[in-house]
Amino acid sequence: MDSQFKSERVVHFAQVCREQKLSLTVQRRAVFEAILGRDGHPTADQVRRSQPNISRTTVYRILGTFVGVDVAARMCHPGSAARFDPKTYHHLVCLHCEKIVDFEDERLNGIDSPDVRRHGFRIDDYHIHFRGICAACRTKRRAQ
Amino acid sequence: MDSQFKSERVVHFAQVCREQKLSLTVQRRAVFEAILGRDGHPTADQVRRSQPNISRTTVYRILGTFVGVDVAARMCHPGSAARFDPKTYHHLVCLHCEKIVDFEDERLNGIDSPDVRRHGFRIDDYHIHFRGICAACRTKRRAQ
DNA sequence: CTGCCTGCAAACGATTTGCACCAGC
DNA sequence: GCTGGTGCAAATCGTTTGCAGGCAG
Numbered sequence: 184m185d186s187q188f189k190s191e192r193v194v195h196f197a198q199v200c201r202e203q204k205l206s207l208t209v210q211r212r213a214v215f216e217a218i219l220g221r222d223g224h225p226t227a228d229q230v231r232r233s234q235p236n237i238s239r240t241t242v243y244r245i246l247g248t249f250v251g252v253d254v255a256a257r258m259c260h261p262g263s264a265a266r267f268d269p270k271t272y273h274h275l276v277c278l279h280c281e282k283i284v285d286f287e288d289e290r291l292n293g294i295d296s297p298d299v300r301r302h303g304f305r306i307d308d309y310h311i312h313f314r315g316i317c318a319a320c321r322t323k324r325r326a327q
Numbered sequence: 328m329d330s331q332f333k334s335e336r337v338v339h340f341a342q343v344c345r346e347q348k349l350s351l352t353v354q355r356r357a358v359f360e361a362i363l364g365r366d367g368h369p370t371a372d373q374v375r376r377s378q379p380n381i382s383r384t385t386v387y388r389i390l391g392t393f394v395g396v397d398v399a400a401r402m403c404h405p406g407s408a409a410r411f412d413p414k415t416y417h418h419l420v421c422l423h424c425e426k427i428v429d430f431e432d433e434r435l436n437g438i439d440s441p442d443v444r445r446h447g448f449r450i451d452d453y454h455i456h457f458r459g460i461c462a463a464c465r466t467k468r469r470a471q
Numbered sequence: 472c473t474g475c476c477t478g479c480a481a482a483c484g485a486t487t488t489g490c491a492c493c494a495g496c
Numbered sequence: 497g498c499t500g501g502t503g504c505a506a507a508t509c510g511t512t513t514g515c516a517g518g519c520a521g
Contacts, residue, residue, distance in 0.1 A: 206476070259403030265405075297417075318448065348500095
């Protein structure tokens, strides 16, 4: 992730805060930079570890706020802790160690939304979970 | 879900237990029938409520075992409690109330797996999360 | 200065673990 | 009878809440 992209996102973040009448506090900015700067989908606790001077409670509250104003998304993940990311990709999910790898593939972005009118559902976006076994776990299994 | 399909699945379940050297206990059978008989993805506690004579601990342990031998899958869900299902579908996830609707659509089952060799990942299956707002939440929002 | 934001501690719900008892083979 | 399976209670983990003080606007 190059630094120009990052600073663009920070500017956009500041805009959103202004629009939504959210104070641009040190903590909010720090949490935002933490989820931007991390590969994968950090848990609240991982975010906190990279910003240890912010209270755990505050990290949870800020992440909740971000989800509310669409600055971050709460990711679906088979593990117990919720995970957050500023952007949604497609995912490789290892069923063994629960690692997540994000990836993008243009060919996956043109899927027609199914006709779900009978469910009364309005679809905004989608992402695909490809599930399987990662390289490390395959190696481990063979070794056993 | 017709009852013939159900009994086929129970037979298959018994086979898997034999292969994996898992005793076919009353509790395991009951938990399996509970996740088969339920629409949606029950949480461990919902399974237990339908089988109140089984201890909560045991339900958790059995569901964990089932995931290990691929009899059930731990579903990805934005809520706090894990959800289990014997079969994976595609999902409509409401970002507002976190309801999940399963659906199937043949056109979504022929997606080419992306080339993820550089991640060393072996893909077994996939499912798609379509995210948006459900009918009930849309109505509520308008009312506000 | 005023109200939103934060930090702490305690509560809470979901899940796991240690241990003694019980049941299937 | 031995091994694995179960139930209970307590511990643990992730997350939320109540409340008193602090900072942004």
